[in-house]
Amino acid sequence: MFESKLVKYLVELVSVYSPSGREAEVAKVVRDIASELGLSSWIDGIGNVWVSPGKIDCRNADVMVVGHIDTVPGYISVKVEGDIVWGRGTVDAKGPLLAYLYAISRLEIDDYKICLGGLVGEEADSPGANHILKEGFKSKHLFIAEPSGCNNIVIGYRGSLPVQVVCRTVGGHAASPDPSRSAYERFHEAWSMLRSKYGKVQSNVPSISVTKIVAGEHGNMLPTYLEARLDIRLWHDSEREKVLNELKHVFGGQGCTVRVLNYIRPVRVKPQQPTPRSLIRSMLKQGIRPKIVVKLGTSDMNLLVPTVSQDAAAYGPGDPKLAHSLEERISVKDIVRAANIIANAILQLRQWDLSSRQS
Amino acid sequence: MGVAFVTGGCMVRTVVCPVCGGEVELMDDVMDGEIIEHDCGATLVVRIEGDNIKLEEFQGVEEDWGE
Numbered sequence: 240m241f242e243s244k245l246v247k248y249l250v251e252l253v254s255v256y257s258p259s260g261r262e263a264e265v266a267k268v269v270r271d272i273a274s275e276l277g278l279s280s281w282i283d284g285i286g287n288v289w290v291s292p293g294k295i296d297c298r299n300a301d302v303m304v305v306g307h308i309d310t311v312p313g314y315i316s317v318k319v320e321g322d323i324v325w326g327r328g329t330v331d332a333k334g335p336l337l338a339y340l341y342a343i344s345r346l347e348i349d350d351y352k353i354c355l356g357g358l359v360g361e362e363a364d365s366p367g368a369n370h371i372l373k374e375g376f377k378s379k380h381l382f383i384a385e386p387s388g389c390n391n392i393v394i395g396y397r398g399s400l401p402v403q404v405v406c407r408t409v410g411g412h413a414a415s416p417d418p419s420r421s422a423y424e425r426f427h428e429a430w431s432m433l434r435s436k437y438g439k440v441q442s443n444v445p446s447i448s449v450t451k452i453v454a455g456e457h458g459n460m461l462p463t464y465l466e467a468r469l470d471i472r473l474w475h476d477s478e479r480e481k482v483l484n485e486l487k488h489v490f491g492g493q494g495c496t497v498r499v500l501n502y503i504r505p506v507r508v509k510p511q512q513p514t515p516r517s518l519i520r521s522m523l524k525q526g527i528r529p530k531i532v533v534k535l536g537t538s539d540m541n542l543l544v545p546t547v548s549q550d551a552a553a554y555g556p557g558d559p560k561l562a563h564s565l566e567e568r569i570s571v572k573d574i575v576r577a578a579n580i581i582a583n584a585i586l587q588l589r590q591w592d593l594s595s596r597q598s
Numbered sequence: 599m600g601v602a603f604v605t606g607g608c609m610v611r612t613v614v615c616p617v618c619g620g621e622v623e624l625m626d627d628v629m630d631g632e633i634i635e636h637d638c639g640a641t642l643v644v645r646i647e648g649d650n651i652k653l654e655e656f657q658g659v660e661e662d663w664g665e
Contacts, residue, residue: 391660391662393662442661510633510634510635510641511632511633511635519631519632519633520629520632523629523630523631523632529631530660531633531641531656531658531659531660532659532661532662533659533660533661533662534661534662535662559662
């Protein structure tokens with residue numbers, strides 16, 4: 240039975256510890272599995288591993304699958320209990336990658352260009368995704384191989400806007416507290432005005448978390464300098480200027496400055512676009528009622544849409560709540576279930592594309 | 599609740615959005631249970647009973663943490 244082979248493949252994948260920057264060995268494992276499944280594979284200049292039914296140019300694909308072969312740090316002992324495999328990366332995202340590999344191997348079609356990329360560094364600063372952007376890869380349809388759960392389709396991720404706040408004051412003696420002379424008190428005053436509005440997750444309102452504060456020079460001095468990092472998450476690109484202006488106004492009122500460190504745009508597709516629609520229809524045909532999910536975090540989908548493709552969805556087996564935890568484990572039955580959904584979704588996309596070519 | 603009617607009998611069927619009352623275009627091969635997002639922002643599920651197609655508001659869009 241093929242399920243036992245999938246257990247073997249997944250154990251091979253997660254037995255190789257591959258935190259970001261150390262993916263070369265697991266890329267070879269992916270190539271070995273691809274070879275056993277009758278698929279071609281190669282490694283690009285940055286270390287991404289590519290798999291396809293035939294050696295084709297993935298710069299211009301019909302369907303591109305993007306997963307990742309790195310994991311967060313922290314090895315977890317690999318064990319198998321029935322159809323459950325434990326190990327770092329089983330959920331995020333070697334299990335989902337295996338589901339797509341298995342699905343593609345079963346398609347047996349040669350008139351549709353399908354490429355799967357196991358990218359490097361997704362858990363770091365995405366060198367693998369940036370490489371394919373730089374190389375000009377394009378695809379009609381894009382699947383992001385991340386754990387969503389078998390019945391869930393991810394159509395969006397929030398954007399990320401980390402900023403640095405710096406407050407400076409003249410300081411003073413700690414025995415004579417004067418909030419106007421303390422960089423910490425000035426930061427605290429401003430953040431108190433913002434926290435009730437932004438300090439929790441709400442639909443269509445950005446959220447802000449304070450992730451780092453460094454302040455204070457000496458035990459009996461009021462701090463003259465404070466540096467903080469705020470992690471802002473956005474639902475819509477249009478929120479960016481508004482929230483930045485508000486931060487600059489409120490922190491500026493306390494004599495603090497705000498500097499943008501980076502920006503990753505939010506991404507959102509419509510469920511009726513071909514890729515999510517193909518997954519929805521595939522689930523419905525198998526008697527599954529699909530759920531639509533928007534993620535609070537970010538993924539490579541934020542980077543790749545719309546440059547690589549305007550039509551995308553993130554989907555894969557595995558409970559996302561187990562990702563990055565010490566309890567990462569996945570059911571191989573779920574990998575088979577997801578592979579069936581993926582295979583039928585790709586066949587649906589091919590049918591639509593071939594029909595539109597003929598008409 | 600939206601009232602369904604078919605336009606032209608070709609690639610697109612037009613039904614009414616139950617939230618804003620505007621027109622919603624559906625592909626001719628639409629299945630019962632498909633999910634769409636209308637321009638008004640409402641997420642809708644397609645219900646097909648015999649020749650009738652209608653749309654209902656879909657409450658199942660979930661927000662989930664993490665990557």
